[in-house]
Amino acid sequence: MSELRKDPVGDRWVIIASERSRRPNARVPAAMPDSTEPCPFCTGHERETPPEILAYRADSTAPNRPGWTVRVVPNKYPALAVGEGWPNRHDEPGDFMAGIGAHEVVIESPQHDVSMANLSVSQVADVLRAYRERMIVLQEEPHWQSVVIYKNEGSSAGATLEHVHSQILALPMVPRAIADEWRALKAHDEGYRRCLYCDIIKKERERQDRVVAESDAFVVLCPFASRFPYETWIMPKRHSPFFQSLGDNELRQLASALLQILKRLAAVADAPVNYVLHSGPLRKAKSERYHWHLETMPRISKIAGFELASGYYINTVTPEEAARALRQVEI
Amino acid sequence: MSELRKDPVGDRWVIIASERSRRPNARVPAAMPDSTEPCPFCTGHERETPPEILAYRADSTAPNRPGWTVRVVPNKYPALAVGEGWPNRHDEPGDFMAGIGAHEVVIESPQHDVSMANLSVSQVADVLRAYRERMIVLQEEPHWQSVVIYKNEGSSAGATLEHVHSQILALPMVPRAIADEWRALKAHDEGYRRCLYCDIIKKERERQDRVVAESDAFVVLCPFASRFPYETWIMPKRHSPFFQSLGDNELRQLASALLQILKRLAAVADAPVNYVLHSGPLRKAKSERYHWHLETMPRISKIAGFELASGYYINTVTPEEAARALRQVEI
Numbered sequence: 292m293s294e295l296r297k298d299p300v301g302d303r304w305v306i307i308a309s310e311r312s313r314r315p316n317a318r319v320p321a322a323m324p325d326s327t328e329p330c331p332f333c334t335g336h337e338r339e340t341p342p343e344i345l346a347y348r349a350d351s352t353a354p355n356r357p358g359w360t361v362r363v364v365p366n367k368y369p370a371l372a373v374g375e376g377w378p379n380r381h382d383e384p385g386d387f388m389a390g391i392g393a394h395e396v397v398i399e400s401p402q403h404d405v406s407m408a409n410l411s412v413s414q415v416a417d418v419l420r421a422y423r424e425r426m427i428v429l430q431e432e433p434h435w436q437s438v439v440i441y442k443n444e445g446s447s448a449g450a451t452l453e454h455v456h457s458q459i460l461a462l463p464m465v466p467r468a469i470a471d472e473w474r475a476l477k478a479h480d481e482g483y484r485r486c487l488y489c490d491i492i493k494k495e496r497e498r499q500d501r502v503v504a505e506s507d508a509f510v511v512l513c514p515f516a517s518r519f520p521y522e523t524w525i526m527p528k529r530h531s532p533f534f535q536s537l538g539d540n541e542l543r544q545l546a547s548a549l550l551q552i553l554k555r556l557a558a559v560a561d562a563p564v565n566y567v568l569h570s571g572p573l574r575k576a577k578s579e580r581y582h583w584h585l586e587t588m589p590r591i592s593k594i595a596g597f598e599l600a601s602g603y604y605i606n607t608v609t610p611e612e613a614a615r616a617l618r619q620v621e622i
Numbered sequence: 623m624s625e626l627r628k629d630p631v632g633d634r635w636v637i638i639a640s641e642r643s644r645r646p647n648a649r650v651p652a653a654m655p656d657s658t659e660p661c662p663f664c665t666g667h668e669r670e671t672p673p674e675i676l677a678y679r680a681d682s683t684a685p686n687r688p689g690w691t692v693r694v695v696p697n698k699y700p701a702l703a704v705g706e707g708w709p710n711r712h713d714e715p716g717d718f719m720a721g722i723g724a725h726e727v728v729i730e731s732p733q734h735d736v737s738m739a740n741l742s743v744s745q746v747a748d749v750l751r752a753y754r755e756r757m758i759v760l761q762e763e764p765h766w767q768s769v770v771i772y773k774n775e776g777s778s779a780g781a782t783l784e785h786v787h788s789q790i791l792a793l794p795m796v797p798r799a800i801a802d803e804w805r806a807l808k809a810h811d812e813g814y815r816r817c818l819y820c821d822i823i824k825k826e827r828e829r830q831d832r833v834v835a836e837s838d839a840f841v842v843l844c845p846f847a848s849r850f851p852y853e854t855w856i857m858p859k860r861h862s863p864f865f866q867s868l869g870d871n872e873l874r875q876l877a878s879a880l881l882q883i884l885k886r887l888a889a890v891a892d893a894p895v896n897y898v899l900h901s902g903p904l905r906k907a908k909s910e911r912y913h914w915h916l917e918t919m920p921r922i923s924k925i926a927g928f929e930l931a932s933g934y935y936i937n938t939v940t941p942e943e944a945a946r947a948l949r950q951v952e953i
Contacts, residue, residue, distance in 0.1 A: 312851075312938035603635045
């Protein structure tokens with residue numbers, strides 16, 4: 292069982308998960324393993340993963356057998372898990388707790404595709420539908436304070452398996468990044484009775500210089516203080532704190548916007564990529580002040596000493612230039 | 623000239639420094655460039671860097687000529703610089719300011735050594751002496767709020783040049799990581815009239831299970847909530863807010879402790895490495911509550927979606943196990 296430890300000085304939790312060091316390729320290799328070999332995420336190899344939690348599959352196909360389009364399984368090397376026990380510690384300098392939580396893997400294609408940018412829009416929509424369905428289930432568990440969904444695509448972005456997938460983590464605390472946003476949004480709402488992200492969306496749509504694309508329900512933009520070259524955020528125009536309250540029509544539009552931005556990023560940056568879904572804290576009073584969105588970060592530059600020393604970032608491409616380059620890609 | 627932008631929601635500054643994208647190897651390559659070629663940091667190539675700010679060199683040798691042991695030069699592609707002007711922006715969603723600051727490179731050896739672990743203890747002491755000397759000069763400039771010193775060694779740790787070096791950044795704000803620590807130390811001092819880091823050092827010396835090494839002036843330990851496998855901190859036993867107030871005897875002991883831990887890390891982890899010097903904010907009232915130290919982070923695992931999503935870390939090696947492995951290395 293893993294352990295959660297809080298630094299006594301920095302306001303920072305760490306998941307100490309020794310079992311994850313047993314993952315294949317946990318010591319990130321220079322290149323990914325040979326992709327011609329079938330992997331445990333490929334169709335026909337369902338028995339090599341823990342039993343599925345959720346799958347979208349053809350009628351009359353059995354669980355943990357071929358016939359699926361998207362499959363959600365428990366992470367075999369979980370950072371957090373449901374379990375008994377309490378860390379056997381006493382008189383420690385910082386807070387700690389048992390590493391309880393849920394850690395799931397969303398296998399995004401039955402084939403050994405390596406990039407989400409190459410999936411069809413209906414396949415991406417199924418992935419997002421799986422996110423929504425799992426979040427609705429996970430939010431019922433009163434221990435979880437937050438659900439974080441993220442993708443690591445490519446070795447430098449932290450992937451240890453090549454087959455296209457993303458991860459869902461249910462956490463017993465609200466991560467700092469989300470709590471920071473939530474506090475700023477709450478303060479703005481108390482001051483102005485408006486959502487700060489709604490205000491930003493309005494302003495960015497007027498300016499246009501950082502807007503990459505737009506549909507009925509979404510604006511895709513390079514944020515004013517982008518941390519990474521070509522960082523882009525997909526922002527829903529409708530104020531809504533929770534990703535899981537997304538309607539079916541919005542979900543299809545999001546799939547289309549996400550696929551489009553991944554294609555644009557592949558054309559401009561051709562780099563490993565992370566995306567993270569920012570959705571509201573599950574239990575915080577006034578969570579309705581939150582405004583969910585999806586942040587995509589190509590990993591062209593490294594997170595180095597300066598970022599670790601300061602918590603700040605150095606970005607070598609202005610968001611205005613990034614938006615211009617991304618807009619010009621012919622899709 | 624670069625620009626500083628603050629995210630309107632997250633409490634986070636970003637340095638937008640387009641000129642840095644012109645660095646050689648800025649798009650981090652899979653491997654470092656051929657190391658048999660002499661590089662601009664090698665002795666004999668002094669004219670390929672901007673003129674030196676400081677050098678420790680043999681008597682009767684001229685500036686920007688061979689004969690030095692350690693050399694400090696302005697960064698050719700600075701993230702921040704002294705300059706005129708103000709970003710030509712208006713009606714932006716977040717705060718911004720001109721990217722003023724200082725960005726210097728410490729060339730740690732006249733030879734093309736690639737790892738600080740292979741330098742002599744007197745060479746490492748000269749590097750630390752250069753840090754101290756530059757910090758004493760930089761703190762005189764009233765615009766700088768903080769000086770951050772860090773090393774990126776190896777491509778995955780963010781280095782774009784192989785020749786052993788580190789970097790000094792003077793910043794017009796206190797980085798969040800330092801401000802967080804300072805606030806926690808101040809609160810503890812107000813509550814208990816003691817330094818929290820002094821308390822931690824005392825407790826860790828009693829426990830011993832996370833202590834790697836100890837000398838008269840320093841304790842080397844794996845912190846309770848280590849973010850990275852084999853992360854180690856060198857903590858001065860004497861409470862002092864500022865690295866630059868280090869005495870000559872302490873400086874020699876620090877050089878010895880740093881060299882020893884780099885050798886231990888090379889033996890156990892053999893990974894790219896970052897270290898960062900945490901020194902007190904220059905202008906904050908009550909900076910005396912800070913307790914300077916040096917944090918060393920081997921980069922075995924990647925900073926991936928979870929870390930970007932949450933601001934928290936997953937670490938696969940317990941600090942107790944890390945300390946045990948590091949202690950066992952024969953030096």
